[in-house]
Amino acid sequence: MKITILTIFPEMFAGVFTESILKRAQGQGSVEINFVNFRDFSLNKHHRVDDYSFGGGPGLILAVEPIYLALKSIPAYDTAFKILMTPQGTPYSQKIANDFSKKDHIIIICGHYEGFDDRILNFVDMEVSIGDYVLTGGEIGAMVIVDSVTRLLPGVLSSDESFEQDSFYNGLLEFPQYTRPQEFMGMKVPDVLLSGNHAEIEKWRKEESLKRTKERRPDLLKKRSEND
Secondary structure (H helix, E strand, O other): OEEEEEOOOHHHHHHHHOOHHHHHHHHOOOOEEEEEOHHHHOOOOOOOOEEEOOOOOOOEEEOHHHHHHHHHOOOOHHHOEEEEEEEEEEEOOHHHHHHHOOOOEEEEEEOEOOEEOHHHHHHOOEEEEOOOOOOOEOHHHHHHHHHHHHOOOOOOOOHHHOOOOOOOOOOOOOOOOOOOOOEEOOEEOOHHHHOOOHHHHHHHHHHHHHHHHHHHOHHHHHHHHHHO
């Protein structure tokens, strides 16, 4: 899979993308991550990529021209799936991550400043938001997407790190898990997990997953029933 990120702050990604699973995924060729600094495509003599909003208002907004030119510089950009990070976008979810992981090439545009020229929407396939709050820019949101998508790619996670029991993957929260010591400050590991009875363990995990979801995120159960 190929991921291209349009940003004026590519250095922000260095630490996140050179550690742990993301580093391994790139090293083994499961994902190729590239950056395009769209400031390089500014036709302004000062290399500005923002300007005041027509009609007035506080702050500066991202201009359409450098974004368009940066997109055009990417090989086969027209067939890539193009995403714009914005608080106004579709709320990000595990289902969307699953869908993105099946794409050959996604391009993520990181906005900044007070907003963006609305004409940029003519060159993207989807607007995405990672939550109902406002960040300084789209870079952190892009990191979230890259991390959540990359771990779904074939061969990225080992069998010990399988994503199939993760929270949200099947529409439920993950069941409780325990490791050594067997007892800590009077708190014991449930007997069923020590029984060696795999059928009973699986049954317990499903029940606990459902119980935890009902207690903490009943909205997920409602959404799950609507999709059935």
